[in-house]
Amino acid sequence: MRTLVQRPTRGPLVALGVCVAVVLIAQIPFLRNRLFYVWDDSAVQFLPTWHHLGDRLLAGEWPLLLDVDSWMGGNLAAEALFGVWNPVNLANYALVAQFDDLAVAAVVVKSEFLALLALGTYLLCREYGASRGPAAVVGIALPFCGFTLYYEAATWAAGLMAFTWLPFTWWAARRAARGAASPLWAFLFGALAVTTGNPYGLLGVCVVMAALLVESWLKRDRSALVRVLVVGGLVALLVPLVYLPLLGSSAVTVRANQGFSSDGTLMPRLSELINLSMASHQPMVKGFGHSIRMLTPSAYFAWFVVPLLPWLHWSRLRDRWRPLAGVLAVGAAYLLLAIGPSNLWMFRFPLRHLEVVYLAFGVLFAVLLTGGPRMDHVRRRASITAGALLLTAYLTFAAGPWQWRHHLVALALLAVGGALALWLARRGRLVGTYGVLVAGVAVGLVAQTSWFPFNGDVAEHRFPRSVSELRAQTPPHEGTTFPVGTVLPGNVGLVAGLSSVGSYTGMSFREFAAATCMVYHGGTCAGSLEKVFTPTRLDGVVLADLIRAESVVVENALRPDAQPPPGWRVSSRSAKFTVLSREQPLPWPDGRLAHATAGVRVTEDVAPHDRDESVRFSKPRGQAGSLAFARLAWPGYRAELDGRALATREGPAGLLVVDLPADVEGGRLTLRWTPPGLPLGIALAVLSLLGVLAYAGFTWRRARRDRVLVPAERRAPAELSSSGV
Template sequence: MTTLVRRPARGPLVALGVCAAVVLIAQIPFLRNRLFYVWDDSAVQFLPTWHHLGDRLLDGDWPPLLDLDSWMGGNIAAEALFGIWNPVNLANYVLVSQFDDLAVAAVVVKSEFLALLALGAYLLCREYGAGRGPAAAIAIALPFSGFTLYYDAATWAAGLMAFTWLPFTWWAARRAARGAGSPLWAFLFGALAVTTGNPYGLLGVCVVMTALLVESWLKRDRGALVRLFVVGGLVALLVPLVYLPLLGSSAVTVRAGQGFASDGVLMPRLSELLNMSVISHQPMIKGFGHSIRMLTPSVFFAWFVVPLLPWLHWGRIRARWRPLTGAFVVAALYLLLALGPSNLWMFRFPLRHLEVVYLAFGVLFAVLLTGGPRMDHVRQRLAFTAVALLLPAYLAFAAGSWQWRHHLIALALSAVGTSLVLWLARRGRAVGMYGVLVVGVAAGLFAQTSWFPFNGDVAVHHYSRSIPELKAQTPPHKGTTFPVGTALPGNVGLVAGLSSVGSYTGMSFRDFSAAVCMVYHGGTCAGSFDRIFAPTTLDGRALVDLIRVESVVVENAIRPDVQPPPGWRVSFRSAQETVLSREQPLPWPGGRLSHATAGVRVSEDVAPDDRDESVRFTKPRGQAGALAFARLAWPGYRAELDGRELTTRQGPAGLLVVDLPADVDSGRLTLRWTPPGLPLGSALAVLSLLCVVAYAAFTWRRTRRDRIEVPEERPKAAELSSTGV
């Protein structure tokens, strides 16, 4: 009697290998340019804020809804994109806070998310029936596609975090729809995508759910439709928690580029897709400023996709179009979004959508490549391959003829790699063939980071990424500091020990930014110096007093030979900047109170945290009064005087002012800030969690009771492949 020995499943090992390969390949850009992953917004917004939020979390401050010292960028709940409700984000913020070098922290965190993205893509390809080899090749290539690497990973980190959870959501939701997986997983990954706070994550969940509904409807699977509606509805209950604070704060804020418009910025043309496999191609796409050509390979996908198109098993589309409908729908919808308009409400820069198009394309490619390239009609396929190599190479040359050497190298690498893949496939060496695809990804990335070592399409910020060096380079100052110019850009002050009024924000507080001449990245104009020292309508007090500024850092290049106003002195001067400091300390050091009108005497001001404050005062009965605070009047403030609710209003520059009634002579004023919509959003989130647990338990019990074996709908690799790889 022959004993059958079950061989261990190779799937988990391949998935682990995919993650390991991506982590290793992700170090190539870092080795070529140590600052590759801490660039533009990552340099001035994400990494410094992550480090700061990590410190606050370790101090027990959760959720970190408000950071008063960040001023316009301090409404963390309304900013949304920091994902304060996302446990993976929070864990990474704590991790980042343990690093003294932001460049190293960046490569660690972003390698993690690139590996997770690859794992999700691998699982999704396998779910649609792709073999392990093609699924692994696509999964490893996707994180290093042009936009995902040079924009999401290098600069716009919130986009990478949101995109990472999309293939997981798609995979888990499809499994739940066909009854092969628990709806709990689909909810979990959908929740992670939504709670990143990036609206592109929410958009992705909506599109994926729509695509799966269409796929299930075509298969006449009513059970799948019900399961998708339930899971999608439960994920939707989390949306108010994330976005109601943003919508509730919109009355006092402005965001650049909202509405509907088409200015052509980052709008790819359909013809650019012909160059998705050319590693040297710089697309003719309008960038920021006056740029008409991108300085990065932003439409690149994978070096092997276009050359191998003639060798795919195209007949599978006709045979299996219904199970593949979801991928077609996602690709079609995102392709439409990628073509424009350039501004669509909260969604700007259509090039962002191209990476999801490539995810859907990758799924289809992996399915069609399963079993290896077709080896019939070799001469005709070779002719088409030659065209697929030469035509994109010529288009890349036509778009940037002065870089002809790069294009020749790119063509040579593609031609050699494709030839080697086909040679190994013809000899049945599937493992070697897919290995060449992966090695080609690394080789192509090495070439790209030699030619394009950083994202030249976005802003470059020159400052040390070492926190000890930043602190040593920060000019001597005291207390809250107002920047005149851009001495330290964005949120860098959060890790440099500088409590700066300037900060990076996705939504500017309209009245404050106008009053002090501050832009979204925290810099100010030369005229801001005169503005903050000018008298205001509040008893003639200057803004510099109402904001409780103790130091003013002036960039000498924009305001040379600055002289201190009365009550101020020059405390530090260098070739780059001049620091002015107060001669006398500010009153009420225990809180944020900055001014009390005539007749109002304050005996105590205490602010135990950023959201709460209490002031004890006395004043003549029959006389009205007002208290002004060094707080922006974000919607959500509630003021009470010994249990009696008072109204709050905006004072000069949008600062919070509370009017005291005339019929009282003393009392304790208490302030409490709650983000708009937080109670409702929290209640719906709790309801969502309870419902999904109950639904998952119900599904599990029904399956166990009925003992229904749900047939595997997705074809196994062996059904598509002669090699089984």
């Protein structure tokens, strides 16, 4: 008797191929421009901070909630976007810390997330019924759509991390809703999306869960409704852990452009979507500053979409609109968000929503392309395609006529690539068709990175990306350094060995920024030199003493006349910087105590951790006093004097001050900082973990019981088939 051997499914191999293809294609921008993935915020905020946090993790520090030496940017719990509760983020920080070259670290980490995004998109397309070929094509194309590549991957890395987990969450939640997979997977991916700390990830989870509720309701599936509600509710319990510190700190911070307004910044028009296949198109969208046209192809999706639109199986929308209702709902919701207004509370720049529109449209495209392009009415379809290509080419030319050569190349890609793909499909060679579509993604990216080798819509920062080279070029200094001008932009000082008071922050600290004339990227104005040496209302102590600054580095182009005040000296002078240093060391070197009022004698000050400090003091009974610390007075500080609670307050420049009661002669003052809402957030997170484990166990037992009760020959074919990828 011949033994039948079941052949392994090709699904995992196709999924692996999708990831490998994306990793390879992702190297094209890097080969064109070595700094492509370490640009703007990635250069001055994300990569340096990742490297720094990775060093701290490898040194055994966790959780990473506060970095007092980073000052305005040091409230990591409230900044949220570094995802300090996300295990994948933390693992990548430890990885980045192994690199000396931040540009290489960037291409490694971002290739990883682009590949994961492609895999999630592929799985989502398969979940909605697309065959492997179209699902793979869309999965490979989506990571290289204009906004995702030029903004999320190149600059706003937290957005890429959040977007990556959205298709996984959608895929796993839909499978859980129809009882095909454990709710643990939906919870896991939803948790990863939420804990990235980017609010767009949270928004995406909410919209996807709402869309699945609509889909379940239209199918009259009450069990699916319950499953989505339970999983969504359990993921929602993680939100306080991530965002309560942000909300609890908002009273002292500055969040630019909050509320509801519309100034047109990064707000695309619907007409721009007509050109989503033209690789050379620069949308007429208001950028930063006074720009009226974007310098990147930020509205681009994929070259093959417009050429193939007339050849898709559009009748499937009519026949399968209920199963596809979730896709339609997500696409419609995000399309409304993408066209404005430009400011909705903490959600700015509506162009950010366009990539989710393309995700939803990509799923529909893959479903409608399944089985290959339609080959009936060839002349009619070819005429429609030709007209669509001419229209999109003309609109692209009208937006930038001086780049007509680029537009001709882009049009040739659409025409030649589309014709070749259709020719292969007509001969039944669908694998060849899908291969042409994928090859066109790479060819289009080669052209785009030739025309647009970097994101010209955002800031360019010119400094070495090598950690060792940065350290060698950092001005000589001692201890905590106050910058006058821009010494190193953003958080670059974290890897350069510069303990700068200036750092990149998305929140800022209102009083400190005003007192020092410091902006969000850590630079200061020319008047900061006087501000830091001006006596404050706290016993006339100058701000430089209150922040325990040991060096002041002055940018000569901003202040060529810098002279040291009494007690300071010029320790170094170069063509670019003048460095002022203290003549005498600061007291209390083991802690962050900056000043004790007259009559208060400090015998010990120890700060074993950024969140804790202990001061032993004595003073005459009946005399009040105060202690000022080189710490920003973030909400969450608690002071105790030998177990007795004391109030904390903001001192000059928003620094932390503790007033000592008059009825004591001394004792040990302890400071401890806990992010606002953290205990509640942890409790709810533990509850969510226990809840999902219990719910997963319940669904597993119920599914096992149903399999026992229903004979195999009576089960639905879909229930018996493999759920492979």
